[in-house]
Structures are given as structure tokens and as C-alpha cells.
Amino acid sequence: MGVIAAKVTSLRVLKEKQFTRIHIGIVFDKLLMTIKIKVVTRKYYHCQVVNIISESDLVKRYIIKVPDEIPFSFNPGQFVMLDLPIDSKYTNRSYSIASPPSDDNTFELVISINPAGLGTPYLFHNITVGSFLKVSEVLGKFHLPYVIDTELCFICTGTGIAPFRSMLLNIHDKNIPHKNITMIFGNRFIKDILYYSEMEALQDKIQGFKFIPVLSRDNPEWQGRRGYVHPVYEELFADKRPAQFYLCGWAEMLHEARRRIEAMGYERMNIKFEIYD
Ligand SMILES: Cc1cc2nc3c(=O)[nH]c(=O)nc-3n(C[C@H](O)[C@H](O)[C@H](O)COP(=O)(O)OP(=O)(O)OC[C@H]3O[C@@H](n4cnc5c(N)ncnc54)[C@H](O)[C@@H]3O)c2cc1C
Numbered sequence: 001m002g003v004i005a006a007k008v009t010s011l012r013v014l015k016e017k018q019f020t021r022i023h024i025g026i027v028f029d030k031l032l033m034t035i036k037i038k039v040v041t042r043k044y045y046h047c048q049v050v051n052i053i054s055e056s057d058l059v060k061r062y063i064i065k066v067p068d069e070i071p072f073s074f075n076p077g078q079f080v081m082l083d084l085p086i087d088s089k090y091t092n093r094s095y096s097i098a099s100p101p102s103d104d105n106t107f108e109l110v111i112s113i114n115p116a117g118l119g120t121p122y123l124f125h126n127i128t129v130g131s132f133l134k135v136s137e138v139l140g141k142f143h144l145p146y147v148i149d150t151e152l153c154f155i156c157t158g159t160g161i162a163p164f165r166s167m168l169l170n171i172h173d174k175n176i177p178h179k180n181i182t183m184i185f186g187n188r189f190i191k192d193i194l195y196y197s198e199m200e201a202l203q204d205k206i207q208g209f210k211f212i213p214v215l216s217r218d219n220p221e222w223q224g225r226r227g228y229v230h231p232v233y234e235e236l237f238a239d240k241r242p243a244q245f246y247l248c249g250w251a252e253m254l255h256e257a258r259r260r261i262e263a264m265g266y267e268r269m270n271i272k273f274e275i276y277d
Pocket of ligand 1: 079088089090092093094095096097109110111112113114116117118119120121159160162274275276277
């Protein structure tokens, strides 16, 4: 089976601040000699960037406001797409929402620049406070169950912390019942640990929440865990007690983690993941 063509055009303007893009894919199934036409319509909103916080040269937090007249709700862990005016066949880039649901129609994205890419250099060099972005409706199935009745282990690196920050702040804000939650967060240097003080503080606010930053490079003053994330969950869950694993970040780390967690004896259904590439 192979996809012959995708994305035709962005069509109808529905409202001043909202439009719908229709993606048409033609799928040819060689075995069955059939052609299927797949149409995906996705709503986009013109949203204003109301604040930008530079975490470092490489990472920025974008606070974005959806127009008040547009109902905007999401399940923590979901993502949006930004449709960027870049010179590429694929102009959409996906970003996990890093904030919990709010009453003021704003949400946060935390984005690291890929200097060799097209989308993030555009964002970093062209988008300022007051700029507008085309933001898709909320997408994705990477979220917690409505009833959290199992221990959770979040494993992430870099901006892969985004969906977990949204989930954790939501659990805190809404006082959602839960079991123990461990978050293992891999980075290279201390300066790379996003939301460091916030996550440390959450340990005192969310019962049973443990935050374990892990650094892979030489940081002489670092008192915490060193190396990669993998030995940490292998050690903590060596007893194979019931747990649900949530992984988020770049493909290499995720595939390795999934392989190792399965090798520990956990079922594939106990491992959910959001791959960033
Ligand atoms: C669900 C999800 C959530 C994500 N959340 C975050 C986040 O919170 N923070 C963050 O920093 N990053 C996140 N990413 C990664 C982000 O979407 C971009 O890949 C990253 O920002 C680099 O974009 P770029 O345009 O600079 O790089 P580019 O190299 O220009 O593009 C990278 C991505 O664009 C798409 N793409 C570009 N060209 C093609 C092509 N020819 N064919 C098919 N696809 C193409 C692919 O998805 C590719 O991985 C997420 C990715 C996914 C899938």
C-alpha cells in the first residue's frame, strides 16, 4: 500500500479568526487494486502570542491566546499543530501543550530550536509577543485515563516534559485522585532542566509525586542521578509491580525505553508513548 498524494489546499474561511484545512490523501492498495480517498478536515484558529519566555538560547516558552469566542478545551497530554508560513511541502509542526487547561483560553508550548530545521528557526526569529499563529484544533490520544487507578511512571527528555507538566499541574489544580507518580527527566546539563524549580516544588504539593532529574554529561556540582534515564526506571520498578509507563521525547530514547520496559516483563499495553520525530 502506498500514499500517492496528500494535502491539497487550505480552503474555506469560516470565520474571520478560524479556517478549515482539508487534506486529501489518495491511497492505492496494490494488493486489492483499490483506491481509497481519505479526507481529513482540521480546524485552525488565528491565535495571538501573548508572552514568550526564553529558557535558554535553544528553548522558548510561548504563551498563546485562543480568541475568546472559540471554545478551547483539551485533555492534558494532547498537542496542537502550528501551520507555519515556511517554504516546505509540509508546513505543519506538532507541539504538546505544556500547560494545564485554563479558564482564559490561553495555553503554553515549550519549543526547542532545531537550527537545521525550517519551522523552529521561523518561530524563534520571526514570532514575537503580539504575533499571530495558525493553531490547529487539539489533537492526540496521549493522555491519562479518567480514573487513575495504577501507579504512573513518566519518562522524558528535553521538551518531552511538556505533556507531563500539563498532566501534573492539572492533577494538582483539580485535586485528581491518583496513585504514586514518578517522573524521570533526562537532560545533558543542569541548565537544560526545564521547569526545574516548579517540578521540585510539585513534590511537596502532589502526594506521592517524585521528580528524578538525570544528567548525562559531566556536571561537577551535580548531586543527583547521572547517566541516562534507563537504569533509573529499571531499578525503581525492578519488582515489576503494576505500573503504567508514559514516554515522551525523541524516537531513539523512546524505542530504547519501550524495549527495556518490555524486557523487564511489562506488557506493551502498559507503555504509552508520544514520539516527537
Ligand atoms: C506529537 C508531537 C509533539 C511534539 N511536541 C513538541 C514540543 O512540545 N516541543 C518541541 O520542541 N518539539 C515538539 N515536537 C517536534 C516538532 O513537531 C518538530 O519536529 C520540531 O520542532 C522540529 O521542527 P523544525 O521545523 O524546526 O524541523 P524540520 O526538520 O524542518 O521538520 C521536522 C518535522 O517536520 C515534519 N516534516 C518536515 N519535512 C517533512 C517531509 N518532507 N516529509 C514529512 N514530514 C516532514 C516531520 O514531522 C519532521 O519530524 C513534537 C512532535 C510531535 C509529533
